[in-house]
Amino acid sequence: MTKVLISGASVAGPALAYFLHRDGYDVTVVERATELRDSGYAVDFRGAAFDVLEEMGVLAEVREHDTKMRGTTLVDEKGVETGQLPAEAFAGELEVPKRELTRILHRITAGDVEYVFDDSISAMSRHESGVTVRFERGATREFDLVFGADGVFSKVRELAFGPHADAVRHLGLSGVGFSTANHVGLDHSGLLQHLDDTAIYMFSADEADRLTVSLSFATASPALDRRGRHEQEQAVRAAFAGHGWQVPWLLEAMSQADDFYFSSACQVRLDRWSHGRVALVGDAGYCAAPTSGMGTSQALIGAWTLARNLTSSGGDHATAFSAYEAELRPYVAENQTKGRQAAATFGGGTD
Template identity: 75%
Template sequence: MTKAKVLISGASVAGPALAFFLNRDGYEVSVVERAPEPRDSGYAVDFRGEAFDVLEELGVLAEMRGHDTKMRGTTLLDDKGVETGRLPAEAFAGELEVPKQELTRALHRITADDVTYVFDDSISALTQHGSGIAVEFERGAAREFDLVIGADGVYSKVRQLAFGPHTGTLRHLGLSGVGFSTPDHLGLERSGLLQQGPGAALYLFGSGAPNRLTVSFSFATVSPALDRRSRDEQENAVRTAFSGFGGEAPRLLEAMSEADDFYFSSACQIHLDHWSRGRIALVGDAGYCAAPTSGMGTSQALIGARSLARNLASAAGDHMAAFAAYEEELRPYVTRNQAAGRQAATMFGGHADLAGS
């Protein structure tokens, strides 16, 4: 019997997790990733609730527990750097927090022998027909698949091709920010600082790499337009937003310009009436991003991947029925996470009116 061929776009978390489950269930799985190699970047990710069951099913739960950052809590400061309170570790770290690269490395390792990975390439066209999907790539030769799954993030190429422009599905939460790392001159190992002022917040913590400080500047914006701007423009926007901050902010603004892992993004959610069209479906941030402020992105990606695979396995080849069941099962969970993401955006400088739109 010929195995059904599935192409997954995206090799971060949702994509490799889905690849593991689909391969286990007898599919021939390929993963295409625009990065030149397995992703080994990102800061800490946390797991909550049912995500632990997924990690156990993937066979990596014990390994992830071994990478626990063991965060001890976060000190709250005003915009001048004066302490105003303290938050427990669970406020940001969830039930278990690990450096993201440890999760992505594990997911790639457990799938590399059985799944075909194609790096440094991306889907350029999708044409559905009666018996499958013709897929064209930016670099590689065109191929035929039975199903295509978009697991390629907020700016998903699969979603853009199958559902239309990003502007029709992306909801900005009034918040943008930059992340980077720098030497830990404060000795913040396993603890954090959250400095809040009008329309802006600075969060820094020591975890992951020894003697390194992870820094996040977040500030109110009216659109995600800065995501597409140059680094100089992004840095200037950050400096303007934090020009009145005292404490460690001035020193960290200088460190920002020297960072070689500078990353800028806006807090956005993805809202779609349906997560599939024909033989194409979406999983994780590509289909229903709840925004980093929700604290549920990684858990949601893992749970979504397992739900999609489980429903495909039980539908006996009826992908339409499987996609419908997957959405019915997962949408209430996603709706709760997105509501939490909108609410939490205000803590980091987002506008309450935009966050609730």
Template identity: 70%
Template sequence: MTKPNVLISGASVAGPALAYFLHHAGYDVTVVERAPALRDTGYAVDFRGPALDVLKELGILTELREHDTRMGGTTIVDEAGNEVVQLPAEAFGGELDVPKRDLTRILHRLTADDVEYLFDDSITALTDHGPGVTVEFEHHPAREFDLVIGADGVHSNVRRLAFGPDGDALRHLGMSGAGFSTANHLGLDRRGLMMPGKASILLFSTGPTEPLTVSLSFATASPALDRLTRTEQEQALRDAFAGYGWEAPRLLTAMSEADDFYFASSCQVHLDHWHRGRVALIGDAGYCAAPTSGMGTSQALVGAWTLARELSAAGGRHEIAYTAYEERLRPYVLENQAAGRQAAASFSGGEAPPAIS
């Protein structure tokens, strides 16, 4: 009997986790990733609540604990660098914090022998013709799949192809910003420093000899800056931080020299349904709660585990499985999205956007 085959777009966290569970449920799994190789960047990610149970199911919880950053608290300072208050580690971290590069490397190793990975490629067209989905790729020949799952982030290519333009699905939370690393000139040792406000600075390091991770955020009316060039994004940051003291001038200089600079706006994804026909979405692609929620990685893992479990329980009948997956997961997602909106408002000094049902 031929195994049902599934294509997953995205090889970060949700994609490989889902690939692992589906392979063990009897699926033939392919993962396509537009990056040329496994990504080796990203902040430390934290896990809370049910995500720890998923890590146990994956069999990697003990190994990940060996990579725990064991971050301490964060000192809040004013624009002159004067200490305002000390926050405990729990304010920004979860029950377990690990560098994202370690998580993605472990997930890839866990699945590499059983799952086909297509790096340096992306989906260009999806045709759901009832019995299956015809998938066209940028580089590989077109192929047929029984199911297609988008695990490709907040600006999901699969979502755009299957659901159409984002429209109101992508909700801006009033913040944009950049992240990069630089020399740890402050000697931070498993601690953070934060200057909140309309333009905010968050700095942390996992050790005195480790790089300083920098996040510069500022209030914006839309995510339009995401589409600009790096030069234009850097100028927007200089404009936002003009006149600020403390570490701002030094960090703006370091920003231009960083080779791991990235820019993103804080957004949420809201959809009435996370599936259409044989195509479904997991993680940020379907229900991003925004980085301010602190739940992105946990939500990705729980979403992958829930979808795989429902597909297995439904005997591969995707319509039943997709519906059950949404019903089971949506309360958890709504709670995380509410937290993301509230945190975005507290960082920027504004009011939280209204709740969305």
């Protein structure tokens, strides 16, 4: 039985694990976090992603967690309404809390797939018959194939393809996300204020008393992603200094939040998504940026496409990886164009 290792237990990793195990592979998933991640914004689904969820047998269950967003109100610097956006602008054809999707994907694979939490790949040695993998905590193991599904700053990609700087392209935006009390009384709806090079988006959906907040601003690089929380908060405060409306209390809520999360809008662009017996899937290989609205759908479709080509190739990984890339690249290119255009709309660049 072909033994495979998948790095990352968010969306692309467990989805790939599901399809590979179904097709007869012996699958191990390693995840740096100590347990299943219970955070993240709501995620949305578009197009062929529904076919993937249906094939996995979870579409109906995922639909049960629909946030039922009704739309977003646009406001000016004083909070006065200037327009409306339909729910589809942010929620796609279906939106669910990310934690619910992650739980579902883990549940349908946990009985068949080996999950190793609180560990990470530290080194890989590729040879003709497989890949020797060293871990930060666990013992060294041998695998036939290794897949990186570990995000924009993928450890697998760094080890097999080179430095992050060679693949990650900053789109000129960074931001913080967190949740707080729903003091503005939103009900399955959102508020969006866009002023020059800053944007505030807040919404309330599945938990009526909670407000999810995003504060984004123009940046020259993703360097803040690797800094500590104090420095990240200081950058947010500097970007929003002097802003009125809801900003003062949002900044205080940010400092008190226990689910503080900072990230930059980036894309991953590579000339190839595989190197020998190592391949990338999802954000690790071709992130289109959160501004594209396609991250989750792309992760699911990518995992489905990769697994399908492995099966149809009869286990010939070189043929499968080539076919996977040829099939998926046009879709990824379209999504990355959307990501760059949306980032530019909010004051970012178009690198």
